[in-house]
Ligand SMILES: Cc1cc2nc3c(=O)[nH]c(=O)nc-3n(C[C@H](O)[C@H](O)[C@H](O)COP(=O)(O)OP(=O)(O)OC[C@H]3O[C@@H](n4cnc5c(N)ncnc54)[C@H](O)[C@@H]3O)c2cc1C
């Protein structure tokens with residue numbers, strides 16, 4: 001809990017001003033903390049008279065030293081390894097080097113083929129493979145039990161998985177069964193000086209980043225945003241060990257069964273892979289306004305993106321949403337039209353090479369991530385730029 | 395069919411803003427609402443009840459103010475509401491939350507189906523549904539966009555995947571998390587509003603749900619928030635200036651150069 005030294009407290013209010021959670025207030029000249037406190041320590045850092053400190057229950061933790069190694073869940077579906085798996089092996093390489101431990105991939109599948117070799121080429125020192133017809137289709141029971149059993153057997157200190165439909169579905173099950181912590185949708189991972197995994201994600205529904213740790217439990221588990229981490233360049237000469245594992249048949253029985261997988265066509269929109277993305281936000285004002293974005297996108301041979309505000313307004317479908325709850329893009333060119341630049345949107349596009357923002361508000365946060373900014377009215381600028389580009393084309 | 399729906403009170407996403415001066419979340423004028431996904435979970439519960447009979451109970455863990463969303467749930471056709479509230483629950487991460495909710499749900503008796511939203515818009519973890527299912531010993535399916543039928547003790551559903559969707563059969567009792575595509579939530583009815591007004595919402599404390607104090611709240615949470623900070627700015631941008639024609643000229647050039655791999 002947060003300990004307030006009322007002798008030392010001078011009631012200056014710095015803690016209150018800086019608390020992101022509205023959890024500390026000055027009452028009758030002294031700081032008072034309420035239930036919203038998360039012990040994040042922001043107030044402790046800001047207190048100039050050292051009146052604040054954090055005391056955690058020093059509960060008997062587990063033996064941390066018994067857990068070692070970095071694991072990446074290798075997501076494999078319909079004959080393909082998910083791109084995020086390569087990205088995780090990329091960041092995993094750094095984490096493993098910093099910890100001086102091995103990097104392993106875990107592959108759960110019906111038939112492995114040459115996938116283990118691909119995972120080694122992407123950076124894995126070891127690949128644990130469970131091949132079983134019961135794992136051909138993804139189910140939370142079978143995948144969750146297999147992962148849990150392997151984790152209990154080998155005791156890795158870290159387990160990473162992509163924040164994909166599959167990862168976000170069964171990894172929480174594994175964390176709950178192992179009674180450990182899990183941080184969702186991380187955008188940054190690092191080993192701290194304390195040797196723990198520091199997991200950073202946008203949080204608390206606002207424009208704020210939070211760093212989260214799991215200091216007393218193992219494994220430390222995270223799901224990680226696709227398209228944020230850098231993959232290693234595949235190297236077929238890399239050497240690694242493939243270890244076949246068998247899981248007890250009753251552990252692979254599932255109380256949920258996949259009857260049929262339907263792959264979507266039509267909406268096969270490759271926003272994540274587009275070189276050019278032109279996105280529109282609430283500033284387009286109406287569906288007609290949004291058409292300007294579509295026209296600009298098609299002139300630049302690009303894809304159309306949108307903020308949640310534009311999607312919620314019904315101007316364009318959800319598959320076009322960019323951001324924390326939509327797609328992540330890393331395009332060569334990203335054009336943001338009438339977008340304020342909320343962190344939930346920015347997180348999904350900031351790795352783009354060149355970012356151009358058009359907004360009439362010179363203080364809009366989108367300009368903070370832009371390479372080129374234009375302050376002005378979209379309805380004046382976009383039609384003219386579209387004309388210009390048409391001229392250039394012909 | 396006895397259905398329990400878990401709902402959470404969250405700040406209205408539209409209102410949450412970062413104060414650029416203090417770098418803290420400004421709460422002024424921020425309304426609290428039912429987590430948008432949970433509205434769909436509630437609606438699905440009420441629909442199933444209307445189709446197959448049974449009852450729908452909503453459960454929320456939160457501060458006493460969360461009563462407001464439970465009352466709103468009653469006005470939208472839910473039969474029963476329970477608040478799970480105790481200072482000991484404060485600061486719970488998802489592991490502590492699932493423990494607390496599971497103890498509360500067990501307390502209410504046998505359940506056939508538990509419905510959750512896909513995620514809560516304040517934290518966006520999407521971890522409570524799966525974790526709660528583990529605690530309750532139930533199978534679960536996440537991101538359900540359609541319930542296609544119930545046959546005996548088997549529920550047929552469609553779950554969203556990154557590359558399409560899966561048709562899945564799951565044994566009851568089970569837990570589902572739902573996405574917005576599943577239905578269009580109804581508005582409160584006059585009768586519902588009247589019932590909600592008179593409804594006495596019971597509140598469970600840690601003692602009421604026989605909770606192990608070590609597994610509750612901040613102390614029962616393996617994850618610790620150790621730092622909170624504003625996202626960094628890029629800083630070295632070029633603002634295009636001049637007359638409208640000049641700006642348009644420059645902009646068109648930048649766009650076509652960057653787009654066609656200058
Ligand atoms: C948990 C959570 C998850 C979220 N996930 C996402 C997500 O994945 N993706 C996402 O995008 N959002 C997400 N959001 C929402 C996000 O916080 C913002 O609300 C949203 O991105 C804002 O969209 P916007 O920029 O289009 O609208 P606004 O913030 O309303 O901005 C509109 C901008 O247009 C400008 N403008 C208006 N008229 C004109 C004009 N005529 N000419 C030029 N400029 C004009 C205004 O100055 C303003 O800056 C999430 C929110 C939460 C809480």
Ligand SMILES: Nc1ncnc2c1ncn2[C@@H]1O[C@H](COP(=O)(O)O)[C@@H](O)[C@H]1O
Pocket residue numbers: 400401402429431432435453454455456488491495509510511512513514515517518519520521522523
């Ligand atoms: N405090 C809570 N009380 C009741 N239900 C909750 C609570 N927190 C989360 N849930 C449920 O779990 C879902 C996922 O939440 P989350 O894992 O926080 O994103 C929500 O949509 C709710 O259905």
